Amino acid sequence: MRTKIAGTGHYVPENVVTNDDLTKYMDTSNEWIIERTGIEERRYATKHKESTTTLGAKAARMAIKNAGITAEDIDFIIFATLSPDYYFPGCGVLLQRELGITGIEAGALDIRNQCSGFVYGLSIADQFIKSGMYKNILLVGAEMHSMGLDFSTEGRNVTVIFGDGAGAVVLQPTEDENQGILTTCLHSDGTHAEELAMINPGSHGGYHLGTEKFGYPDPSTPGGVFVTQKMVDDNMLVPNMTGQLVFKTAVVKFPQVIKEALEKTNLSTSDIDLLIPHQANLRISQFVQKTLRLSDEKVVNNIQKYGNTTAASIPIAMSEAWHDGRIKDGDLVCLAAFGSGFTWGSVLIRW
Numbered sequence: 033m034r035t036k037i038a039g040t041g042h043y044v045p046e047n048v049v050t051n052d053d054l055t056k057y058m059d060t061s062n063e064w065i066i067e068r069t070g071i072e073e074r075r076y077a078t079k080h081k082e083s084t085t086t087l088g089a090k091a092a093r094m095a096i097k098n099a100g101i102t103a104e105d106i107d108f109i110i111f112a113t114l115s116p117d118y119y120f121p122g123c124g125v126l127l128q129r130e131l132g133i134t135g136i137e138a139g140a141l142d143i144r145n146q147c148s149g150f151v152y153g154l155s156i157a158d159q160f161i162k163s164g165m166y167k168n169i170l171l172v173g174a175e176m177h178s179m180g181l182d183f184s185t186e187g188r189n190v191t192v193i194f195g196d197g198a199g200a201v202v203l204q205p206t207e208d209e210n211q212g213i214l215t216t217c218l219h220s221d222g223t224h225a226e227e228l229a230m231i232n233p234g235s236h237g238g239y240h241l242g243t244e245k246f247g248y249p250d251p252s253t254p255g256g257v258f259v260t261q262k263m264v265d266d267n268m269l270v271p272n273m274t275g276q277l278v279f280k281t282a283v284v285k286f287p288q289v290i291k292e293a294l295e296k297t298n299l300s301t302s303d304i305d306l307l308i309p310h311q312a313n314l315r316i317s318q319f320v321q322k323t324l325r326l327s328d329e330k331v332v333n334n335i336q337k338y339g340n341t342t343a344a345s346i347p348i349a350m351s352e353a354w355h356d357g358r359i360k361d362g363d364l365v366c367l368a369a370f371g372s373g374f375t376w377g378s379v380l381i382r383w
């Protein structure tokens with residue numbers, strides 16, 4: 033028994049935000065952003081009307097239709113995001129409600145693995161399908177970054193990169209041994225957890241970090257106060273990133289984890305028909321392409337249009353590639369991701 037991708041879907045908000053638009057809020061330029069990241073524009077969801085869940089639901093409906101099933105057939109939901117609607121509960125149950133399938137016996141699981149959330153989700157879904165536990169798993173990666181970014185010059189290294197969007201797949205069992213997920217490789221190393229993170233609000237109260245920079249709890253309560261005035265005053269409720277460390281680690285880990293998947297399946301880089309890397313930075317993807325000696329037509333890049341959509345980037349790119357006819361039956365498709373945690377991973381799929 034193998035796991036096949038039975039349907040793909042994606043959705044990006046209509047609102048296009050160009051690099052020039054961002055120059056109204058922060059000291060940056062179109063030239064800087066294109067030179068360092070390749071990004072030309074990104075999409076932002078409509079405030080008060082859309083959320084991570086509603087973006088995910090649009091992608092999910094497309095994937096469900098593409099798989100030729102109905103929402104009622106879904107027996108398990110996996111939702112990967114770092115920008116959930118609520119601190120809790122997670123987006124999985126909200127998506128179930130949005131799809132109108134609260135009456136069915138489905139479970140819902142939320143994944144907090146940031147840029148590699150979709151790859152981790154595929155691996156989890158693969159185990160559930162191979163064990164015979166589920167027959168139609170809906171896996172969604174969705175982000176609404178625009179609600180949580182720092183639009184001042186202080187936050188420019190992070191803010192210019194990220195965009196909103198969602199991608200989804202439906203996974204089903206197949207008895208065709210020449211089709212489906214061949215292997216998944218997952219890795220993590222928490223050494224640099226705070227180097228690409230949104231630390232507040234959280235339960236740490238400065239404990240692990242030992243510095244006021246991360247905000248101590250309010251001493252006037254028996255517990256703490258989740259969001260303190262100091263966090264608001266000191267602009268601590270935003271993501272931070274040590275960009276160069278992330279970049280340098282990513283360009284090593286991407287090729288490593290792709291080669292690991294190929295070795296596990298006795299395949300080589302020349303067997304890859306399409307590489308769909310997490311859209312972190314065009315320069316990272318180009319570096320990986322060069323290291324693996326892949327031609328341009330074998331690598332999917334859409335970061336120019338959408339920016340980095342974290343857990344959504346691979347399923348958006350995969351869905352676009354499939355709907356554009358770039359993925360054909362029998363193709364060997366390789367997915368790879370690296371990001372916050374650090375966590376990274378790869379997946380090989382025979383389509």
Ligand code: UT7
Nearest residue numbers: 059060061064068147188189192275276278279312313371
């Ligand atoms: O998907 C999650 C994983 N994330 C990534 O993969 C991101 C990996 N890292 C990167 O993509 C790059 O590190 C960035 C694009 C984020 C930044 O590029 P960089 O070449 O590493 O720049 P830097 O952070 O080293 O900063 C260089 C200079 C600094 O100015 P000074 O100190 O040299 O005067 C920054 O303040 O560029 C400045 N800078 C900017 N200038 C204009 C940083 N961001 C911007 C900006 N516009 N948006």
